[in-house]
Amino acid sequence: MTPGLVPHLARFGRALRERGVGVSLSDEADGLTALTLVDLGDRDEVRRALRVALKIRPRDVAAFEEVFARLWRAGRAGEEPAPAVSANPPLQAPRLPGAPRSPAPGRPPESERAVEVTFPEGEEPGYSPEAVLRRKPFEEYSAADLLAMERLLARLALRLATRRSRRRVPARGRGEVDLRRSFRRALAHGGEFLSLARRARPIEEPRLVVLCDTSGSMDPHARFLLGFVLALRRVARSTEVFAFNTSLVRLTPFLRPGRIDLVLERLAAFVPDWSGGTRIGECLADFVAYDLDSTVNGRTVVLILSDGLDRGDVAPLAGAMRAIRGRARRVFWLNPLAGDARYEPTARAMAAALPYVDRLLPAHNLESLERLLPLLAA
């Protein structure tokens, strides 16, 4: 084995990690083994072998090629030894569990709207037939509509919980006969089948993580979308909910059963800077840094509710979306503006996030949310 390869490969791996390409120590070990098997004088062969051994996925190929082009030449020349200690990433201040992230300094909120939301007056409860309500834009909702929506949503959300798992688990009294278990049981009774064991497909609970934009531009929609999410939570009990505007807050601990409008009032009080400005990228990057691993796995659907109107730097947003996409089963972006037929996802933040989103869906009225339900089932 060529000992000179080790520090070089370590440096290569570190450079890849800095570019956001997940390369682990075991991958580097594989890379090392692979390099002993190929012609080190053939640059292309080395490149191909490293792609195979470091498991470079198509989305990381560009970064890989760039780092390879930069570092391999340096390595061949034999200079530039790897630094003894890598530059550690700056330590993040520890964050108290449950405490909202401190809003970053600077960047005043884009609007200074008041926190409380007033409902238009004069509408009687029960006056909105469902059909009308379903197509009514959220901006035009009254307090009575909100309650009617709650009842309707509770019914709709039940549809979520209809998906049966494909996997079979032992069940009592129903389902198909489980021969293996029946047989073992019969053995205990000298080969008599006194009772048959059965197995069935359990109902799977969908796993959802919701990230809801509560900035000023989302004001007419955020309350209703959160109302929708609260209704979903009755069926998908493990749903995690986060709100973001200039900082990210985990709302899940504050969600208690109760009337949606009251819960929403309580939430508004908990979320700093409700109706303020947006820093989508930084907030999602925070989510990735602190919460992604614990809340999102391969079965989770991530919903992002935002209009994508953010004037900040889009690089952190793309990075965060990429990380979320890599871990979640599906990523849906619900954009209230997308309900307009003329809408084009050209806002810079929206455009940056789009490559990492499975579907961009409208979310301006109940009907559009209803169409979302089949996509969320586990």
Add this chain to the structure above:
Amino acid sequence: MRPEIAALSADMERLGYIADPAIATALFLAREMRRPLLIEGDAGVGKTEIAKVLARLEETELIRLQCYEGLDVSTALYEWNYQRQMLRLRIAADEGKGADEIEDLIFGRSYLLERPLLRAITRREGPAVLLIDEVDRADDGFEAFLLEVLSDFQVTIPELGTLRAEHVPYVVLTSNRSREIGDALRRRCLYLYIEHPTLEKEVRILHARVPGASVRLAEEIGRFMQALRRRRLSKAPGVAETLDWAQALLHLHSDHLDRETVAETLGCILKDQHDLRELAGSELDAVLVEAIG
């Protein structure tokens, strides 16, 4: 290039698989390092074919496990032959045997139905090639189980004990990327992503696999497919479609592409209603101009 890699590439070509250096290198490393090879890429780029070629190169058995959602241990690993067990049980009871004796009797190897994973592990005659096809379709629970099998190449059957691999099989996993394969499983494997072929490679594949096609026809088909893949299609055709189409054109005795034949046989390469409609009118002419000039 290492001579062994060049030789592998030539051997694969002899068996009708045109391997570019990336594919040959990946297969060479997987073989030398004795690691499973995870192959990803669009449908029809020749992922499954690699396992088949490998089995022919090694002159061994190809054992295939097709994955699907809900795939469980009794389909993938083993199942007991209940009918036979039941019969034996009745006979044993008539003979007046005790419970322990009966249990030893009916949970023997001869009552075990070997499913693909177990067969790959217990094969006596030398290492098999185990193809785990479309692993992205199985659920993550199965993926975790697979990881365990691929790490130790041993399985535990409660009634029998632990069975260890006599020969560690060559393992090829394929995925259409309908979902991301978990990091742990990916780390266990070497990784190859197959792109759609270049024009030059596609024409070589055509000559190798459809020897009846004229030089002109192969060239035109190749250019047509390349032009097609540059379009925004909902389902880009793979090499498998190219070969199907070439076969179809041969049966129609074509030695070059003309508009009428292409329009009639478009169903061989476009398998999506939307794509077919997109390419019906002037768009087809545009593609033909790119292909034939």
